[in-house]
Amino acid sequence: MPATLFRAAMKRAPDGLDGVLHLAQAFNMSLTATAIRLVTLTDLPVAIIMSKGDRILWSRLSDELKEFPGVTRPERNAPIPMRSATFAFNQDPENVQHNHRIESEGGASDWLGAPSNLDCVEEVFGLGKV
Numbered sequence: 001m002p003a004t005l006f007r008a009a010m011k012r013a014p015d016g017l018d019g020v021l022h023l024a025q026a027f028n029m030s031l032t033a034t035a036i037r038l039v040t041l042t043d044l045p046v047a048i049i050m051s052k053g054d055r056i057l058w059s060r061l062s063d064e065l066k067e068f069p070g071v072t073r074p075e076r077n078a079p080i081p082m083r084s085a086t087f088a089f090n091q092d093p094e095n096v097q098h099n100h101r102i103e104s105e106g107g108a109s110d111w112l113g114a115p116s117n118l119d120c121v122e123e124v125f126g127l128g129k130v
Helices: 003-012 016-027 031-041 085-090 093-097
Strands: 047-052 055-061 101-107 119-125
Touching (some): 016 119, 031 055
Antiparallel strands (some): 101 119
């Protein structure tokens, strides 16, 4: 997707996961491809983390998020933080298989090694069988 078209659509899209869902539908893209494109083009502090079971498959951080002191990208095959909404969500395979969704507010330190005063919104969406 050309960056100029995608950036223009991002400005009109909602924030967060709702924006990813909106953009994926608008551009007929997969949710994963849309999320990756968004994180590479946004000027907001955003992280996308793909997980399965109790492990991280991959992650991407926006350039804006990388600017925060102490922030590190979650590594492939690292365990999902046990205090995270994602960890609780992944305990029930039905959540993933039936595209359930949850949102939770918390600290970014569990995921990103960030200072404990850096808050974040964790949005979790089951992509079905991966």
